[in-house]
Amino acid sequence: MSRSLRSLNTPNKISISFFLLSIIIGTISALIMLGLLLSEADSGLNLPSVEKIKLKYHYPELVAAMKTTMYEYVADDADIEVVANWISNGSSEEVFEQSIKPIMRRDCTSCHNPTSTMSDAMPGMPLTTYAEVTKHTKAGYSWVKMAKQAHVHLFGIGTFLIIVTTIFAFTSFPSWIRSTLITITWTALLIDVLCWWITKYYLIFAYLIVGAGSAMSGGIIAMAGLALLDCWIVIPFLSKKTQAVATDSDA
Amino acid sequence: MKLPLTVLAMASGACLLGALGSCGDAPGDTNSTSTTPAGAAASTDVVSIKVDAPIAIDAKVEAAWDNAPATTITVDKTPYKPSNGYEGMTSTTMTMQSLYDTENVYFLVKVKDPTKSLARFPWIKQDDGSWKQSANKDSTGHDNTFYEDKFAVYWDINTKGFAKKGCAISCHMNENGKVNDIDDTSAGRKYTNAPGETIDMWHWKGVRTGSVGQVDDQYVNNDAPGDNKNWGRHGDTKTGGGYSNNKSEDGTLPAFMNPPSASANTYWIKASDKVAFKDTFKAGDIIPGIIVSPFTGHRGDISAEAVWADGVWTIEMQRKLVTEGGEQDVQFSDLAKTYHFGVSVFDNSQINHVYHEGVQTFSFK
Numbered sequence: 001m002s003r004s005l006r007s008l009n010t011p012n013k014i015s016i017s018f019f020l021l022s023i024i025i026g027t028i029s030a031l032i033m034l035g036l037l038l039s040e041a042d043s044g045l046n047l048p049s050v051e052k053i054k055l056k057y058h059y060p061e062l063v064a065a066m067k068t069t070m071y072e073y074v075a076d077d078a079d080i081e082v083v084a085n086w087i088s089n090g091s092s093e094e095v096f097e098q099s100i101k102p103i104m105r106r107d108c109t110s111c112h113n114p115t116s117t118m119s120d121a122m123p124g125m126p127l128t129t130y131a132e133v134t135k136h137t138k139a140g141y142s143w144v145k146m147a148k149q150a151h152v153h154l155f156g157i158g159t160f161l162i163i164v165t166t167i168f169a170f171t172s173f174p175s176w177i178r179s180t181l182i183t184i185t186w187t188a189l190l191i192d193v194l195c196w197w198i199t200k201y202y203l204i205f206a207y208l209i210v211g212a213g214s215a216m217s218g219g220i221i222a223m224a225g226l227a228l229l230d231c232w233i234v235i236p237f238l239s240k241k242t243q244a245v246a247t248d249s250d251a
Numbered sequence: 252m253k254l255p256l257t258v259l260a261m262a263s264g265a266c267l268l269g270a271l272g273s274c275g276d277a278p279g280d281t282n283s284t285s286t287t288p289a290g291a292a293a294s295t296d297v298v299s300i301k302v303d304a305p306i307a308i309d310a311k312v313e314a315a316w317d318n319a320p321a322t323t324i325t326v327d328k329t330p331y332k333p334s335n336g337y338e339g340m341t342s343t344t345m346t347m348q349s350l351y352d353t354e355n356v357y358f359l360v361k362v363k364d365p366t367k368s369l370a371r372f373p374w375i376k377q378d379d380g381s382w383k384q385s386a387n388k389d390s391t392g393h394d395n396t397f398y399e400d401k402f403a404v405y406w407d408i409n410t411k412g413f414a415k416k417g418c419a420i421s422c423h424m425n426e427n428g429k430v431n432d433i434d435d436t437s438a439g440r441k442y443t444n445a446p447g448e449t450i451d452m453w454h455w456k457g458v459r460t461g462s463v464g465q466v467d468d469q470y471v472n473n474d475a476p477g478d479n480k481n482w483g484r485h486g487d488t489k490t491g492g493g494y495s496n497n498k499s500e501d502g503t504l505p506a507f508m509n510p511p512s513a514s515a516n517t518y519w520i521k522a523s524d525k526v527a528f529k530d531t532f533k534a535g536d537i538i539p540g541i542i543v544s545p546f547t548g549h550r551g552d553i554s555a556e557a558v559w560a561d562g563v564w565t566i567e568m569q570r571k572l573v574t575e576g577g578e579q580d581v582q583f584s585d586l587a588k589t590y591h592f593g594v595s596v597f598d599n600s601q602i603n604h605v606y607h608e609g610v611q612t613f614s615f616k
Contacts, residue, residue, distance in 0.1 A: 072609065075412030075420055075444075106412075106444055110424040118424060119328035128426050 004172035005231045013231045016167060020224040020231075023164055027220050034213070048213075054206045057199040060087050062136040070108070079103045087137045096130045104133060146200075150193050157189055161220070168223040171230040173238050181226075185219030188212045297322045299349035299356060299615045306350055306357045308464070308569045310556040316359050319348035326596050326605040330424065331438035334390035339598035340364065340605055345402075347594070351572065351615060356583055358568040360594075362402055367559040368599030369518045371399040371458045372540035374497070374505045376532045382504050384540055391438045393601035397540075399458040400559075401597035402566060403604070405471070406451035406581035406590065410443050413450065417593035417610035421450055421471050421483060430482075431475045438602060442475040442483025451581040452484065455555055455566055459494040462519045463545040466553035466568055470579045487579045490548035492522075497542050504528060505538040519543050549576035586615040 005013065028045070035046035038053055055064040066080045074080060083103065086095050104112075104127045111118055112127035126132045165182045192212035199205040229235055300319045307313065327342035345362040372394070374384050387396035405421075407413035412420040423430050424439035431440070443450060452469040454460075460467045468487045476482040486493075497520060499506045507525040509516070517537050522544035532538070545551055552574050557566040572583040581590065590613040595606040 073416065073419070075416050105423075106420075107416075109426055110419070110422055110439070113424065113426040115427055116424055117332040118330050 005167070005170060005227060006172070006234075008231070017228055017231050019163070020167070020228040023160065023224045024221055024228075027217050027224075031217055048210060050206055050210060053209050054199070054203055057196055057209065058203050058206060059084070060137045062133065063087065065136075073107050073111075075107055079107070091134050091137050093130050096133065100133065101130075104128070146196055150196065153193060154189070157216075161185065161189065164220060164223055164227075168227045171227050173226065173230070173235075177238070181219055181223050185216055185223065188216035188219060192216060295322050295324055295611045297347050297349055297611060297613045299351045299613065301616070302350045302352050302357075305352055305355065306567075306569065308357075308554050308556050308567050310558040310565050310567050312359065312565065312567075315350060316348055319350050319359070321346040321348045321361075322611070324594055324607060324611060326594065326607050328606050328608060329603055330422065330606075331391070331603060333393070333395050333600075333603055335387060335395075337395050337600070337603060339395055339600050339603060340596070343596055343598075343605055345594065345596065347611075349613070351583075351586075354571060355569050356572050358404075358566075360402060360564075360566045360568070362564040362566070362596050363562060364400060364559070364564055364596070364598055365562045366400075366599065367564075368398065368400045369458050369516075370397055371518060372397050372496070373518060374538040374540055376530075376534050376536045376538075378534045380534075382530075382538070384498070384505075391436055391602070393438070393603070395600040395603055398597075398599045398601050399456060399461075400564060400599055401457060401604075402455045402564070403595050403597070404453040405593045405595075406453070407592065407610075408449040408451055408470075408578070408581050410448040410450050411445065414591045414610060417591070417608070418450075418595065418606060419608065420444070423475070433476065440475065440482040441471050443471060443473045446473045448473055449578055451579070453553055453568070453570075455557070455568070457557065457564075458519055459541060459543055460546075461555065461557050461566075462516065462543050463492075463521070464554055464556055465545055465551055466555045467546070468550050468552045468570075468576070468580070485579075486546075487549040487552065487576055489546045489550035492544045492546040492548075492551060494541055494543045497538070497540055499528070504530075505540075507542060508538050549574065549579060552576055552580065583615070589614045 005016065008016070032045050035044075035048055036042060038048035038056070039046040040049070052068075055067060059067070063080060063084045066074050066083060082099060086092075086100050089095070108127045110116065111121045112123075112125055114123050114126045114128070116123050127136075165185065168182060169178055171178065189212075192209060195205045195209045195212060199209060226235075226238075298320055302315050302318075304315075306315060323344055323346050325342070325344050329337075329341055343363045345360060348359040350357045350359075370385070372384050372386055374382050377383050385397040386394055388394050405413075405418045410420055421441045421443050422439060423442060425435060425437060429435060430437065431442075450471040452471055454467040454469050456467055470485055470487060471483040472485065474483050474485075479485065497505050497507055505528045507520055508528045509520050509524055510526045517539065518541070519539045520542045522542050525542055528538065553568055553570045555566055555568040557564055559565075574580045574582065583590070591610045592613055593607065593610060595604040597604045
């Protein structure tokens with residue numbers, strides 16, 4: 001008799017089905033969230049913009065802010081490049097005094113200074129001195145922030161991924177399908193997290209973050225969906241093949 | 252049973268495809284400086300409508316104004332928190348309309364302000380017979396208690412960045428007791444960022460210029476502070492007129508008063524009416540703190556009449572499309588051009604004002 005989730009008893013199938021359904025809905029929700037955080041939209045399921053991913057993982061906070069949340073205060077777009085170049089050339093104090101401070105002073109310090117009582121002031125995050133500004137010039141996520149997010153991410157996703165992949169491993173689909181999907185999903189998880197770091201230094205890996213993230217969530221949804229179906233029905237194309245094989249070996 | 256599961260399978264498939272599709276998204280130049288103006292403030296358009304007959308500047312809203320679309324502008328930001336408290340508005344709305352003819356441009360502004368404030372530094376006779384000029388200045392030396400309502404427009408002339416950031420481009424707040432590295436007690440200073448950059452500043456001062464039918468025509472340049480105590484802020488060139496503090500030489504008494512017979516205003520004395528101060532008053536009586544007369548010369552280029560009723564200032568203004576004030580004025584010489592401006596409202600305050608972020612646009616139709 002072929003191995004299949006269908007052969008489990010009904011209470012077991014019900015509980016596994018609800019678990020898988022939760023995983024599917026959870027993954028879609030995560031995609032919605034990421035899509036919203038990493039695009040211009042504020043509702044619906046969106047594709048993340050690579051530009052936003054670059055901002056998050058590659059650009060220093062100061063440059064990322066000037067391109068997004070603080071963009072409305074930037075008088076001259078060319079100044080964003082001036083600041084970015086200053087940082088990539090080592091954030092020297094000399095260049096700061098000469099060309100960065102005037103930009104901060106014109107566009108930023110009315111709010112970002114310790115004595116500001118202006119509407120929307122940020123006295124707690126001053127940008128008036130070299131020391132204050134260089135607190136926000138590290139590329140992408142700080143190591144602490146990155147390490148924190150990476151371990152929470154890996155432990156969290158790893159825990160439910162082992163359950164999903166184990167369930168999927170017990171389905172009646174051909175072995176190569178099971179192995180491929182399981183491998184792709186686990187590999188994508190690792191590549192995704194690895195790329196957060198690499199993107200700090202090599203911008204091009206931002207695309208791999210999107211790719212790996214998509215492959216991972218696609219893999220999870222596919223495995224959970226297929227396993228869910230395998231609990232209850234014979235999938236015409238895939239399950240049939242398995243059964244044929246099973247019949248052969250029985251003969 | 253079968254149908255919902257098929258739908259589910261299709262949905263997950265679609266998600267997978269959709270997500271993978273994003274891999275190929277925007278394969279742009281990796282060094283691209285292209286920006287996403289996520290937070291860029293929306294600008295508002297005021298469109299001026301052509302009229303055949305001149306508009307009377309009388310703060311009466313004649314029928315011609317019905318043809319001019321009203322643009323609503325919310326002003327809800329303030330530059331500082333006065334040290335001795337602040338009772339003025341921190342947010343309000345206003346509408347702006349415009350008309351023009353072959354010679355002049357007209358503006359009708361309605362500002363919501365629940366309090367009509369005209370008691371600018373009035374003299375009050377004290378119980379002991381002495382006189383005291385009322386004031387309640389904050390740590391920056393500015394008053395928000397005994398002042399006047401004001402309204403201001405900044406017009407970009409040639410200032411880089413104004414078209415995006417509006418008035419903020421010339422706003423330099425005090426940082427740790429300094430502005431532009433110079434010790435300063437003010438809350439902040441106005442000046443442009445480069446020599447030659449100028450902003451036209453229309454400053455309707457309810458008492459000091461409103462009383463004589465004018466907007467104070469001023470401008471902002473790059474002086475920071477230069478030899479100007481107001482840093483970048485200057486009055487346009489004048490040949491005469493203006494306002495002055497009504498104060499005796501030793502500063503203890505009013506110098507002038509309204510003639511007793513005149514149905515005079517409590518809070519100002521027209522220069523043409525003034526008579527020498529003679530103390531025949533009783534405790535609690537008020538003598539105006541300011542002597543006013545219309546500017547002559549370019550500082551008087553803008554005429555205005557205003558009326559306050561039911562919590563709204565209605566201000567009607569007129570200026571020549573093109574003045575002889577040269578560099579000190581925005582010149583509406585090209586009716587096809589888009590002009591940039593910003594507005595702010597002063598509620599009984601000397602410098603604390605409610606403003607908007609970003610810029611407004613103005614064009615002729």
